[in-house]
Amino acid sequence: MSAYHPLNETEAIEIARKLEGVFAPDAQLACREIGDGNLNLVFHITDSASGRSIIMKQALPYAKVVGESWPLTLDRARIESEALLLEGELAPGLVPVVYLYDQELALTIMEDLSDHVIMRQGLMNGTRYPLFAGHISTFLARTLFFTSDLGRNQQEKKLLARSFTNPELCKITEDLIFDDPYRDADTNSFEETIRDEAQALWNDGELHLEVALLREKFLTRAQSLLHGDLHTGSIFITPESTKVIDPEFAYFGPMGFDIGAVLANLLLNFAGREGWDKTDAGRESYRAYLLDTVKDIWSQFEEKFLALWNEHGVDRLANTAPGYRENYMERLLQDTIGFAGCKMVRRVVGLAHVADIDKLEDASARERAQRLALRIGKSLIKLNRRAVSIDQLIDAVNSASAAAKA
Numbered sequence: 001m002s003a004y005h006p007l008n009e010t011e012a013i014e015i016a017r018k019l020e021g022v023f024a025p026d027a028q029l030a031c032r033e034i035g036d037g038n039l040n041l042v043f044h045i046t047d048s049a050s051g052r053s054i055i056m057k058q059a060l061p062y063a064k065v066v067g068e069s070w071p072l073t074l075d076r077a078r079i080e081s082e083a084l085l086l087e088g089e090l091a092p093g094l095v096p097v098v099y100l101y102d103q104e105l106a107l108t109i110m111e112d113l114s115d116h117v118i119m120r121q122g123l124m125n126g127t128r129y130p131l132f133a134g135h136i137s138t139f140l141a142r143t144l145f146f147t148s149d150l151g152r153n154q155q156e157k158k159l160l161a162r163s164f165t166n167p168e169l170c171k172i173t174e175d176l177i178f179d180d181p182y183r184d185a186d187t188n189s190f191e192e193t194i195r196d197e198a199q200a201l202w203n204d205g206e207l208h209l210e211v212a213l214l215r216e217k218f219l220t221r222a223q224s225l226l227h228g229d230l231h232t233g234s235i236f237i238t239p240e241s242t243k244v245i246d247p248e249f250a251y252f253g254p255m256g257f258d259i260g261a262v263l264a265n266l267l268l269n270f271a272g273r274e275g276w277d278k279t280d281a282g283r284e285s286y287r288a289y290l291l292d293t294v295k296d297i298w299s300q301f302e303e304k305f306l307a308l309w310n311e312h313g314v315d316r317l318a319n320t321a322p323g324y325r326e327n328y329m330e331r332l333l334q335d336t337i338g339f340a341g342c343k344m345v346r347r348v349v350g351l352a353h354v355a356d357i358d359k360l361e362d363a364s365a366r367e368r369a370q371r372l373a374l375r376i377g378k379s380l381i382k383l384n385r386r387a388v389s390i391d392q393l394i395d396a397v398n399s400a401s402a403a404a405k406a
């Protein structure tokens with residue numbers, strides 16, 4: 001078996017059987033395709049006798065969520081496996097182990113993380129993850145710092161950027177996050193009950209200016225190697241452990257895009273609490289936990305990033321120019337807030353929503369959640385260039401939440 005074709009479960013088992021040192025030659029292997037994402041096939045292969053298991057992820061030559069009419073490069077499987085390997089070096093223990101990458105089949109074989117849960121589901125269930133802020137801030141600080149011009153030889157960085165050129169996946173983000181929600185695009189997807197909100201997005205010039213400036217950064221700012229799609233569906237978690245998966249959108253872009261993605265997805269869950277909690281007190285308590293987590297992630301990220309800069313900074317002038325660090329971190333906070341807002345808006349009116357909101361069965365709770373997510377998203381986008389403290393993000397969320405109740 002060699003030339004590319006989408007695998008079936010029997011073929012996946014055949015490949016698994018040939019892996020050296022994983023399964024016994026006569027093992028009774030079971031396989032299930034479990035992919036629930038928008039793009040790829042994911043096979044879960046298990047041997048109940050030994051308890052061993054692996055994951056095989058295969059790229060399809062099109063976007064699964066839309067179908068064959070949306071062709072998509074298989075090279076994203078290479079980008080994903082190379083990004084996982086590099087992230088694993090920079091942030092040990094925070095990504096799955098990659099066992100093998102097969103270029104011809106666009107196939108990555110990796111550690112099975114089925115003992116974790118997808119964080120989006122964990123949050124919907126109301127679980128709290130006290131170590132998450134620490135883990136994700138380490139992941140962000142280390143991957144972003146050591147792939148930036150602050151922490152890596154600048155010639156090496158340019159060469160690395162070459163192998164993470166990812167135009168097709170970037171184009172998805174450029175369209176779905178930084179363009180379509182702000183016009184009456186065919187790809188948009190929203191419920192008729194919030195058409196007024198969508199139309200308001202299409203006609204808000206102040207918002208368009210901010211989104212255009214953020215879009216420009218996404219298009220042009222090769223600051224660090226990003227994960228590129230760091231939402232809570234790309235994070236496996238337990239109360240003790242955090243593992244980041246699915247970096248097929250990786251490319252060299254603005255750091256704030258990754259940090260903003262994490263914060264945005266916590267805030268999408270914040271909006272979704274309209275329907276997830278049994279009591280008002282339960283909802284308020286979980287929302288407070290989410291906001292504390294947002295603040296902790298930024299604060300711990302900032303502290304860790306600055307510590308790495310102090311110890312490993314390679315750029316003489318950036319290391320010594322008075323005020324440069326403060327200016328850099330302020331711009332990074334502003335980008336984070338702006339990108340977080342863009343990420344929230346797209347998940348309500350654009351293609352590919354989030355279960356935190358879409359899975360609310362009660363239509364009026366769902367509508368309230370959608371409106372709240374948009375209110376928060378728009379206010380973060382409009383705040384971004386004025387922000388000097390993470391407290392302003394928290395205040396903006398609280399104000400949007402209070403205004404939505406009024």
Ligand SMILES: Nc1ncnc2c1ncn2[C@@H]1O[C@H](COP(=O)(O)OP(=O)(O)O)[C@@H](O)[C@H]1O
Pocket residue numbers: 034035036037038039040041042055057096110111112113114118233234245246248
């Ligand atoms: N390493 C893994 N261990 C266990 N399950 C996994 C692993 N990677 C992916 N999955 C499962 O497959 C699903 C889709 O994976 P993901 O990488 O997000 O695919 P896509 O790129 O299509 O979004 C995840 O939500 C998870 O349920």
Ligand SMILES: CSC[C@H]1O[C@H](OP(=O)(O)O)[C@H](O)[C@@H]1O
Pocket residue numbers: 036037038039063065172173176229233234246351352
């Ligand atoms: C047409 S791709 C839509 C959407 O899907 C990706 O998410 P995932 O691969 O994690 O399911 C990404 O967020 C894209 O914007």
